[in-house]
Amino acid sequence: MTPAEIERSRFNMIEQQIRPWDVLDAAVLELLGQVRREQFAPTALRGLAFMDTEVPLRTPHDEALRQGHCMLAPRVEARSVQDLKLQKTDRVLEIGTGSGYSAALMASLAASVLTLEIEAALAETARANLREAGIANAEVRHADGAQGAPADGPFDAILLSGSVAAVPPALLxxxxxxxxxFAIVGNEPMMRAQVITRVGEGRFETASPWDAIVPRLQNFPEPSPFQF
Known part of the structure; x- marks a missing residue:
């Protein structure tokens, strides 16, 4: 793609996919035009970066999508970041780094981001992507994020970049x-975004603003298939 074609594709992504999904925050929309999503996609798949689809981050592609090793669709990543309502002073934890794109968006809005990736190769690629994008306040850590990062908390915001059957209390x-x-919670064919706010000691409020089906995060508990 020529530079002009890339910028036209970026514009169409924002105007035709992301705005219609109620992503209207001016700061988030500005970032979507500045952070170069295509640079976070694998070189061979950069043509998919602006499409309304998940982008596998390794081969074989079907296995990568099954295991959640992918960039989520642009509208999902943008709406997830918007719904956290990040402030410049916020410390953010992300679980499921993937390409590093969501971390780049959040690092541009918040004070710092710690992002955890269970796959070592993806973690290393995400570090390189963030360096290339000039993001200095996001740390990528190769770690299983199912229990979060209690030694580094507490956090102002936590983003689960993938779906879970239920949000573990340890993260709250x-x-x-x-x-x-922010998490996308449930099982196919019904998953809902949840924004859970800590309003007091042991007290939480939950909003469920929209539906989306996205791949699972690894190592989070699944409900038993057996019912008695």
Missing amino acids: QQLKPGGRL
Whole structure:
């Protein structure tokens, strides 16, 4: 693609996919035009970066998508970041780094981002992507994020970049008072975005603003298939 074609594709992504999904925050929309999403996609798949689809981050592609090793669709990543309502002073935890694109968006809005990736090769690629994008306040850590990062908390915001059957209570305890956690919760064919806010000691409020089906994060508990 020529530079002009790339910029036209970026414009169409924002105007035709992301705005219609109620992503209307001016700061988020500005970032979507500045952070070069295509640079976070594998070189051979950069043509998919602006499409309304998940982009596999390794081969074989079908296995990568099954295991959640992918960039989520642009509208999902943008709406997830918007719904956290990040402030310049926020410390953010992300679980499921993937390409590093969501971390780049959040690092541009917040004070710092710690992002955890269970796959070592993806973690290393995400570090390189963030360096290339000039993002200095996001740390990529090769780690299983199912229990969060309690030694590094508490956090103002936590983003789960993938779906879970349920949000583990251990993650909620890593929120500061007033902190927000975003996750996509449920099982196919019904998953809902949840924004959970810590409103007091042991007290949380949950909003479920929209539906989306996205791949699972690894190592999070699944409900038993057996019912008695």
